[in-house]
Amino acid sequence: MSTSAAESQSHINPAAVAHNANVLSSVHFLSACFSGAAAGILGLTNFYGFLLFFVSLLFSALCISIFRCGGSPGKYLLDGWWELVKPTQDTLFGFILLWTLFYGIVHVYD
Template sequence: MSAAPTPDQAAQLLFPPNVQYNNARIYTVKFLSSCLSGAVAGVLGLENALGFALFALSTLLTFACLYVKCRGRPAKYAAGGWWELLNPGQENIFSFILVWTLFYGIVHVYD
């Protein structure tokens, strides 16, 4: 009977080109999700904490969708496991703020 592999041994079983491909797709989905939520926050005219609450909700919804897509085993598809799916990333936060302010300015310019 063999013991369960340690996390280091499990990471060695991942095929690097597949992990690189999966990470690129995860990054793209999270980027598009943050831009879409920024556009929604801007059009709705959300300000301050409400806008960031929408970003947090969007991040959690994206995590849930990716988790289901990974069939509940994210460590099989991404080296970081569930944390790789949940982490919004600094660049996605900045993208959210950029799109949020852009759409807020376009829609609510004369309010």
């Protein structure tokens, strides 16, 4: 017997979903900041810096999915995998900010 969309939505706790989204946002922001600092220290420019951003975003999404969601993020997040891998404005700006900061600090005399 298959469940309808309304029945499956009735089992979702809105407070838990909001908490999960908040925690996920924090993890994505910190991951973007650390990868931005790494890109700046390594001296990555242009395409390679953004490639590091997307690789770190996918890596953090994979780790969250495996270790925290048990391989099925749809049980804990409304949009499932899309919620894990979508880059938000905050994460992108945090990445660029720390990327340019650390690049300027480390490679000022290059």
